Amino acid sequence: MNTERLLERFLEFVQIDTTARPEADSYPSSPGQLILGKRICEHLAAAGIEVRQDEHGIVWADLPANVDRDVPRVAFCAHLDTSPELPGAEVRPQVIRNYAGGDIPLPGSPERVIRFDETPALRQALGCTIITSDGTTLLGADDKSGVAAIVEAFTYLAEHPEIPHGPLRACFTCDEEIGHGVDHITAYKMDAVCCYTLDGVGTDTIDVETFSADEAKIVIEGVNVHPAIGKGKLVSALKAMASLVNRFPRNQLAPEATEGREGFLHPHRMEGTVERAELRILLRDFETGQLVRQAAMLERMISEVREEFPGIKVDFEVRKQYRNLRDGLKNEPRVVAFAEEALRALGRTPRRAIVRGGTDGSLLTEKGVPTPNLSSGQYTPHAFTEWACLEHIELAARWVVAIAQRWCDSEAAR
The missing domain is CATH 3.30.70.360 (Alpha-Beta Plaits)
Structure with missing residues (x-):
């Protein structure tokens, strides 16, 4: 993976205002989502990837199989919008390299501090690169960490044709935060045996139930x-x-x-x-x-x-x-099992979890595309103290590549 490229794109993405607008009667509900979608298209097209932004602003990208056997198509999904609960415009990211521990003041709002003692996940990020906002806005890591991870994973696969994989599809949706993420997506459009949303907190976690x-x-x-x-x-x-x-x-x-x-x-x-x-x-x-x-x-x-x-x-x-995605996942047990096996192949220990919320995956599963949710390196979403860890976003990108490889195994293709 190109870590600096991943950071550069993540910083670019969070500075595009994609706040969802629940009062709007359009899809997407805010113009910034179209702008971000266009930039994603430009990045992926530059890597030689087939990509388009449809009439609804949803971005679709496809990598063809590079093996000569039948392998089911697998999809990955993240959403472009950010929560309307807090400001998402004029994000000023703060980048802290080689984080040594301790509290993290947010420079634009001195009264807001990410407290080390109150944030256990910071212990897992020691020595890593931390990204926050300046405290006056959301950071937007929910879900631009997932967006950046998928864009980097697909770019990496395009740059490394020696890595075997079946047909892969990426989908970047709009207005997930206001419940309309997959309004214009059907199982026929997705055309995949399963999908994975990258919209989860932390690392190594597979959300297998939602509210x-x-x-x-x-x-x-x-x-x-x-x-x-x-x-x-x-x-x-x-x-x-x-x-x-x-x-x-x-x-x-x-x-x-x-x-x-x-x-x-x-x-x-x-x-x-x-x-x-x-x-x-x-x-x-x-x-x-x-x-x-x-x-x-x-x-x-x-x-x-x-x-x-x-x-x-x-x-x-x-x-x-x-609706809770639990029941739909039972119909295709390989979806979660292969994600776990892929993470183990990276030397990590997977953990199944429930999420007190929902994702596009909840609705996709209901529509017939089993879609668990994967962690993507974001933390404390929907808060001024939201933050992300660059190395954990990179891990999410590596997980995408490993899942693609696992589904390409001859046993998986049956």
């Missing part, structure tokens, strides 16, 4: 009159919504109070006026059936607020987002 997920939207309409004459007439949508939010559990069924396989309800976005207020809620659980129970809990809370605030109108809807 099942829905999002609820609640709109409350109040009665707005001039406050000077509001007695007996004015009904505040804001106060009604505040009352609703106050009913959410705090010590259970909340992200700040759960871990492991525990699900939650998470009100994550609220806006409004006296006349109209809107609330968005994440529903999450590893067992899909629990989402129905969570929605029923919300309906009970809404009924209580209707009684408390006569005159309000409430609209409540729940939108399906993704």
Whole structure:
């Protein structure tokens, strides 16, 4: 692998603003995703790789097989967008080479520090190259570490035709962070026996389960009159919504109070006026059936607020987002097994994990393309203290190459 090239491209990618915009009615939801996709096309085309950006902004790249036997096509996927929860524009990366340990101050925001004692993963990065933002934005390693790893792996394979592999496909999606990553992808388009997303935290980890997920939207309409004459007439949508939010559990069924396989309800976005207020809620659980129970809990809370605030109108809807990829992976057991064997071939020890979130792989698996999620050298996503380790991104790229080789084995091709 070309480590400096990998770093250079990663730094280029994170400085392109690809923040997903949930309020947009276009795909992709932000123009920066198209810009990043174009740059990926230019990098891969320069390596002689067949690549195109389709009408939806999704980038597709293909490496033909270089062996004379039938080998199933394997795909790799990462997403171009970054989370809308924090700023993603004007990213100013900080590069720390030969990290010696200790706290990492973020220069643009002195009050924000990545604490060594509070960040166990930093111990695995001693002597490595660490990349952070300046603390005023996300870094964007979620998922530009995965993007950079796949681009480097495909470039490396193109430069080393002596490495045997079957047909390989790379797919770079848009708007994964707002649940639309694979809206325009079908199993027919992917045309692969399986896919691997590189969107995981850390190293050596294969995510084999995700949350099942829905999002609820609640709109409350109040009665707005001039406050000077509001007695007996004015009904505040804001106060009604505040009352609703106050009913959410705090010590259970909340992200700040759960871990492991525990699900939650998470009100994550609220806006409004006296006349109209809107609330968005994440529903999450590893067992899909629990989402129905969570929605029923919300309906009970809404009924209580209707009684408390006569005159309000409430609209409540729940939108399906993704489902646990666990069941789909059972249909093709080689997918996870070969990823583990490939990592062992690199002298590493694989670890299976569950992820308290979702990836494009959750939806791809549901569409018929088994897709576990691989770690890609990113850490603390969706936070100002997000960081990445260059050597761990490089390991992810090497893992892609090793997986390609494992699927090329004569036994795997049967």
